[in-house]
Amino acid sequence: MSVVVVGSVAYDGVETPHGKVERMLGGACTYIALASSYFAKTKIVAVVGDDFAKEDEDVLSKAGIDLEGLERVPGKTFFWAGVYSDDMNDRTTLRTDLNVFADFQPKLPESYRQSPYLILGNIQPALQRSVREQMNGLRLAGGDTMNYWIADYRAELLETIRAWDFLLINDAEARMLSGENNLKRAAAKIFEMGPHTLVIKRGEYGAILFHRDKHFMVPGYLLEKVFDPTGAGDCFAGGFIGYLAEKGFDLKAGHVDNKELSRAVIYGSVLGSFCCEKFGVDRFRTLTRAEIDGRFNEFRACTEF
Amino acid sequence: MSVVVVGSVAYDGVETPHGKVERMLGGACTYIALASSYFAKTKIVAVVGDDFAKEDEDVLSKAGIDLEGLERVPGKTFFWAGVYSDDMNDRTTLRTDLNVFADFQPKLPESYRQSPYLILGNIQPALQRSVREQMNGLRLAGGDTMNYWIADYRAELLETIRAWDFLLINDAEARMLSGENNLKRAAAKIFEMGPHTLVIKRGEYGAILFHRDKHFMVPGYLLEKVFDPTGAGDCFAGGFIGYLAEKGFDLKAGHVDNKELSRAVIYGSVLGSFCCEKFGVDRFRTLTRAEIDGRFNEFRACTEF
Numbered sequence: 128m129s130v131v132v133v134g135s136v137a138y139d140g141v142e143t144p145h146g147k148v149e150r151m152l153g154g155a156c157t158y159i160a161l162a163s164s165y166f167a168k169t170k171i172v173a174v175v176g177d178d179f180a181k182e183d184e185d186v187l188s189k190a191g192i193d194l195e196g197l198e199r200v201p202g203k204t205f206f207w208a209g210v211y212s213d214d215m216n217d218r219t220t221l222r223t224d225l226n227v228f229a230d231f232q233p234k235l236p237e238s239y240r241q242s243p244y245l246i247l248g249n250i251q252p253a254l255q256r257s258v259r260e261q262m263n264g265l266r267l268a269g270g271d272t273m274n275y276w277i278a279d280y281r282a283e284l285l286e287t288i289r290a291w292d293f294l295l296i297n298d299a300e301a302r303m304l305s306g307e308n309n310l311k312r313a314a315a316k317i318f319e320m321g322p323h324t325l326v327i328k329r330g331e332y333g334a335i336l337f338h339r340d341k342h343f344m345v346p347g348y349l350l351e352k353v354f355d356p357t358g359a360g361d362c363f364a365g366g367f368i369g370y371l372a373e374k375g376f377d378l379k380a381g382h383v384d385n386k387e388l389s390r391a392v393i394y395g396s397v398l399g400s401f402c403c404e405k406f407g408v409d410r411f412r413t414l415t416r417a418e419i420d421g422r423f424n425e426f427r428a429c430t431e432f
Numbered sequence: 433m434s435v436v437v438v439g440s441v442a443y444d445g446v447e448t449p450h451g452k453v454e455r456m457l458g459g460a461c462t463y464i465a466l467a468s469s470y471f472a473k474t475k476i477v478a479v480v481g482d483d484f485a486k487e488d489e490d491v492l493s494k495a496g497i498d499l500e501g502l503e504r505v506p507g508k509t510f511f512w513a514g515v516y517s518d519d520m521n522d523r524t525t526l527r528t529d530l531n532v533f534a535d536f537q538p539k540l541p542e543s544y545r546q547s548p549y550l551i552l553g554n555i556q557p558a559l560q561r562s563v564r565e566q567m568n569g570l571r572l573a574g575g576d577t578m579n580y581w582i583a584d585y586r587a588e589l590l591e592t593i594r595a596w597d598f599l600l601i602n603d604a605e606a607r608m609l610s611g612e613n614n615l616k617r618a619a620a621k622i623f624e625m626g627p628h629t630l631v632i633k634r635g636e637y638g639a640i641l642f643h644r645d646k647h648f649m650v651p652g653y654l655l656e657k658v659f660d661p662t663g664a665g666d667c668f669a670g671g672f673i674g675y676l677a678e679k680g681f682d683l684k685a686g687h688v689d690n691k692e693l694s695r696a697v698i699y700g701s702v703l704g705s706f707c708c709e710k711f712g713v714d715r716f717r718t719l720t721r722a723e724i725d726g727r728f729n730e731f732r733a734c735t736e737f
Contacts, residue, residue, distance in 0.1 A: 214613060308519060309655075309656060309657065310654060311654050311655075311656050312656060329637070332634070332637040332638075332651075333637075333651055335651070335654070341734070342654065342734055343734055343735070343737065344651035344654070344734055344735055345651065345735070345737075346637075346638055346640070346649035346650065346651050349615060349616050349640070349647065349649070350614075350616075351614060351616050351617060352614065386736070386737050389736075389737035390737050392737075393737055427737070429646075429647055429648055429649055430648070430649055430650070430735055431691070431694075431736075432648065432650075432691050432694040432695050432697075432698055432732070
């Protein structure tokens with residue numbers, strides 16, 4: 128079943144201890160969609176400028192991603208540049224040029240509106256809400272947000288996530304949103320805001336899934352070398368929603384009981400870990416479903432006891 | 433089968449966001465032995481001063497711990513005081529009075545020397561080595577160390593751990609000892625130093641076990657409230673060695689294949705998590721084996737997929 132992804136398609140400038148790339152394809156929507164495309168038909172809603180290169184569009188179309196909702200307008204594509212610390216646990220933003228993204232008003236093609244799965248990348252909450260409201264017959268909807276919206280657009284964000292099934296954020300964001308330092312208590316508070324499922328991404332330390340009164344934890348995959356963590360969180364999100372769409376996950380049909388949500392977290396972790404192995408989206412040029420399933424099995428082998 | 437534990441029996445002064453205790457029973461040997469005592473006959477080697485209270489000795493003897501190797505000498509018992517940061521991820525040492533510990537020369541009672549399991553708490557590497565050399569017929573020996581010994585007693589430490597089966601340290605110590613930032617590569621370097629098994633403790637993020645070319649990862653138990661993390665790493669060590677002793681773990685008999693080392697890491701995590709629930713050793717006054725096994729099962733329930 129199909130997945131609709133909304134967010135930024137962008138150009139990124141990234142510097143890590145392993146190298147520097149001045150300008151490459153990036154953006155939350157790009158990473159989420161590439162990861163999701165291994166599992167399910169994936170349709171994107173985003174905006175790019177007239178500088179958006181054919182070869183970058185090809186990366187998306189070759190992955191089978193539906194680009195009907197990719198709007199092209201005069202001007203420049205969103206550009207972000209950042210540099211990572213030596214241990215890659217911190218990054219500093221050097222530049223954020225919204226460009227054509229400043230006036231983004233997501234418009235869903237008619238052919239997208241019946242998709243059962245929706246994932247909203249980190250953009251202004253009001254835009255996320257407007258997309259949610261254009262969909263019919265959703266089975267599962269949710270997304271990401273960040274400290275900026277939590278701090279300065281709190282009311283708008285709360286109004287938005289009230290209609291979400293799941294929220295996918297990192298631990299600092301979960302603490303900030305809930306006002307609770309302890310993650311278990313943070314999850315309980317966030318459930319009162321609407322979502323029944325919370326996925327907390329902890330970077331190299333893995334992730335925790337909270338669903339109602341249960342939780343599931345997975346440690347981070349041990350990579351020998353992290354080239355570039357940019358997009359890893361979004362790839363996690365893409366693997367998570369993609370797997371659930373592939374399985375036709377349906378809470379009402381009781382699919383939660385057979386651990387599909389937990390497996391979706393593993394697939395999210397798998398996609399996030401592959402993303403870090405090369406710069407930008409490079410790993411996705413060669414990554415196969417067999418490699419993905421191989422790493423899923425590795426996760427099982429090194430967490431079973 | 434029995435376990436010999438060597439290290440400090442001390443008094444601690446601890447302040448956390450949840451309270452302050454001026455003076456209470458503590459020390460690595462104390463915590464390791466209390467945790468281990470749930471699984472196997474546990475024998476300690478340590479020194480205390482003439483101020484060591486009967487009620488504190490009773491905590492150990494009531495747990496069935498063999499105190500024949502607990503030396504009593506004139507003077508004061510080792511005292512340590514520290515204060516934790518608000519999120520309890522950092523602590524500042526306020527006072528370290530070695531007292532009678534300054535001249536500690538561990539002497540093993542004759543009845544200890546045939547124990548198959550030995551765990552060496554964090555003390556000067558030369559002392560750890562002298563204990564190791566007093567033992568006969570060891571099946572499994574290893575221990576803990578810290579940044580101070582790694583930096584200033586490196587040669588002595590390397591000479592000591594060369595004869596160890598396992599090393600149990602935190603991630604910062606593993607990086608420091610190996611000179612490798614990446615934990616997988618750090619483990620490979622440490623295996624060249626002697627041990628075939630490395631357990632990396634990551635505090636609230638869990639632990640990783642490396643054994644030869646395999647690894648096992650476990651996330652940290654999600655506590656609703658951490659009262660006092662003092663001793664949690666030592667309780668991890670005690671649960672780890674205690675469980676292996678209970679099972680009569682024997683590498684030569686191929687026990688590694690049936691995941692006993694991984695289960696020992698889970699029992700370590702279980703004991704470490706209980707330790708944090710109250711101040712000092714207080715949780716051990718009521719903790720039962722049934723509670724321990726219950727939490728072991730909880731670990732399985734929230735990591736299986």
